[in-house]
Amino acid sequence: MVAEYDLGELVSYKGIAGGIENTNYFVTLNNEGLQSEYVLTLFEEFSMQDMPFFVELATWLADRGLPVPYPAKDKNGIALKKVKNKPAMLQNRFSGHHLEQEQLTEQHCAAIGTKLAEFHLAASDFYLRRNAHRGVYWWRRESLNIQKHLSTDDALLLQDEVQRFDQLLADLGKELPLTVIHGDLFHDNVLFDGVEINAIIDLYNSATAYMLFDLAIVANDWCRDANEQIDPAKEQALLQAYNNRRSFTEAERSAWPQMTQTAAMRFWLSRLIPAFGVQQQGRDSSEMVIKDPDELKAILLYRRANPSSLPV
16 A cells, blocks of 8 residues: 555554544654655544545644544545555654643643634535434434333433533524534543643534534543543643633523533443444444443533533
8 A cells, every 4th residue: 555655655554542433553664764654544443435524634633723533645646545455544653652630731722722622613605415324313213222121211311411502402402503523532642742732633423413513522531630631720621722722602602501511422422332242233332432421421420510612
């Protein structure tokens, strides 16, 4: 595959641990004595027909100054490849490091608030649209499929949250701003140098959806404390920084408490599925990284009991 690019000769490659939905490798190339670093991603769930959205989105965002990996093009100008009969892309590798949950500060939360607003604004006129593959239709279906594995209380909680979001759609759905969102911007999908963001990675949950839903995903993860509650100072740093770049609408102010619950529910559900070994088309639960569903359940319960508000 490397020979198809004009980037140099292969020096080494190494698998990257921890991928849930894709298989990734660090790739080192040598071009006339200069070494450069790339990431090769093999997509386990998507077909070749699914991929143009992500190829174009990454290029679009990078062209607008967002620090996202973008696909290299081969000698014929082709970015999307096939490896082991799976879609694949070779992308630039950023420097920087991941932070652990307990290392996140108000400054880090403010930094991602600013970058997320810039992401949303840059993507707002992107010319392709995509429905989330784990969006509202998915959680309506999977919340029913998982019920037999859950306690009565958990099954009722899950269904209540699905119904609450449906009510939110009915009340405010047409008023909430849409864009192409990241869709999975947990703290381990950002590379830092100090408090500066070097890269936002893993765009493969991106879809046309509510800006506020994306922000709620970030708030539930980045602002979580050691007791699985929300640190108000971190959350306000995040929300104020976002608002400084893109002002919230009145509809968003009304929807925010429920959106934080919905975001917690969505990831609680997506963690429950592999935890119970439930098989889904295109995914082998036995090979998936299993993350603790109770973390997101705790955040969901906290959000229901302690609604927050957006800054004015």
